[in-house]
Amino acid sequence: MRNKLNNNxxxxxxxxxxxxxxxxxxxxxxxxxxxxxxxxxxxxxxxxQAANVGKELLVEIKKLTFESIKNGDSLPITNISIDINSNLTIIDGTYKSFKVKISLYANLDISGEIQKLHRIRIEVLDDKSTVLTSTYGYMEHN
Structure with a gap:
């Protein structure tokens, strides 16, 4: 019996x-x-993807004239709604399945003898209208 108890x-x-x-x-x-x-x-x-869409849209917009963007002509976005104020034009729409909001400032941000530039802000939104990314740029006043 003693051997069984000590068996580890x-x-x-x-x-x-x-x-x-x-x-x-x-x-x-x-x-x-x-x-x-x-x-x-x-x-x-x-x-x-949203950052790439914002940059791609900025490149496409820079190819257009200031007035054509302000009027919504030739924009590569769908479902466009335009709100024009004296200093700011806001364009809402859809680009490559993302909601986008383009803010085009009418005041010349930079002006000089060489060129006159307008500021552009592109916000790419998700389905809940939360901003995923913002892209900023300038375009010439034509």
């Missing part, structure tokens, strides 16, 4: 269960990180 070879059921519980806790804590990383990747992808 092997693991008891309680030790096996305790190790399984500890291992499960560690694995579950790592598994909870994956959905968060996926969500952050989607947000980053949307922001990157």
């Amino acid at each position: 070879k092997g693991l008891t059921l309680i030790e096996v269960l305790a190790s399984i519980v500890l291992l499960s806790i560690v694995i579950i804590s790592f598994m909870s990180l994956f959905p968060q990383m996926t969500l952050m990747n989607h947000k980053t992808e949307d922001n990157l």
Whole structure:
């Protein structure tokens, strides 16, 4: 009988269960990180696409004249709505499945002998009208 009590070879059921519980806790804590990383990747992808759309739209707008943009002519966006004030023209629309808001300032921001420039701000919005990115630029007064 004495030999059976002093036999420490092997693991008891309680030790096996305790190790399984500890291992499960560690694995579950790592598994909870994956959905968060996926969500952050989607947000980053949307922001990157929005920044590219804003820059691309700015390049397209710079090819047009100031008056044609102010009137909404030849703009590469759809679902256009234009609000014209004395110093600011705001154009809302859709460009490549993103909502965009173009602010065109009528006052000359920079004027000199060489050229006269108007400031442009392009905001790219998501479906909830949250600004994903803002792009700024200047265009010549033609």
